[in-house]
Amino acid sequence: MTTSVGPLLRSWRERRGISQLELAGRADSSARHISFVETGRSRPSEEMVVRLAERLDVPVRDRNALLLAAGYAPRYPHTPLDAPQMAALREGLERLLAAYEPYPALVVDGTYTVVAANRGIAVLLDGLPEHLLAPPLNAMRITLHPEGLAPRIQNLTEWRGHLLAQMERQVALARSEQLRALYEEVAAYPVEGHSDPMGPTYAADPAASPLALPLRIVHEGQLLSFVSTIATFNTPMDVTVAELAIETLLPADPATAKYLRSLGA
Incomplete structure (x- = not known):
């Protein structure tokens, strides 16, 4: 109707x-x-x-x-990201992601499907099961799945709550059944048996005073701490462009920055 x-x-x-x-x-x-x-x-x-x-x-x-x-023609096109007219946008995103290395950065669409990522992200995903890494990759699924990054996240309770609240706001803003289905899926993932987020093995640096909720994640025995930032396009005139988001993970302490630079070297 x-x-x-x-x-x-x-x-x-x-x-x-x-x-x-x-x-x-x-x-x-x-x-x-x-x-x-x-x-x-x-x-x-x-x-x-x-x-x-x-x-x-x-x-x-x-x-x-x-x-x-209202009886008018749609004004905003929905151009596939792999279309020829999107070449300049794709190249710009790739340059941006590469320039941010060795720190992690990725681009997702409106349902958190990963459309581009740099080598910093690949470092964090190392060792995950193939069924989670098979395309199309989904950032929320990879992060919160019990076989994904979740067991490595030391402050999982806080970070999971942050991500779910973010998705709730987006579900309320956009009438997307696909996004709602994704939210219901990841919200139902079990979190039982997760280690104490402040356990003695990976204790947080007491001198650190984060300005935002950090993502504290372990990589090969090294505790890494990041602050996430998200950028979107200003005044987009295309549906695809409007729904793209660039997420960068900024090292929240000198130890994380030093470790990632050593891997990059």
Whole structure:
């Protein structure tokens, strides 16, 4: 059944927790007009649909759905990353990842499928079972699976909670059944029997004072500590580009940086 644009816009507005009056102010409109659009008494122009979607921070993929529901053609293409016109983007991402070595960095899409990674990531994945490394790799699955990185993560309880909360926010933001299914899968992974995150074998450096929650992971007997940063593209005009995220793992202490540089050498 086709849904008209009014109820869809109302759903996004309510999801954002703002009133018709507030949305009207953001979109240079009136609360009366917003009300008429939401109830179907007024058909918004194409530009108004785009403006409202922008002010509601609707994901680019869903902006196309709003345009279709209003009777307009989709505005944002969905270009495969391996398409010829994406060559410059792919090359730029590869240069960025290579420049970040020996520190780990990767690029994921909207469902955490890994589309590019550098050798720093390969170091962390060393020794994982083949069924987890078979393409398409999924960053969440590799990290939280009991046969993946989870047993190596010393602060698994904290890190797992952080990742699941991040996914919960994204599921609430984007209407993606694939993302919801992934969340339900990784949230159900068992964590019983995990070692004490502050156990004596890999005690944290007492002098370290992290500015953000660190990822504390063991590699060949060496405790490594990272702070994760995520970058996305500003004002994307393509669904594929809008859903890409570049994650870099910044060494959180000098010992981690020194160890990774020694491996790179």
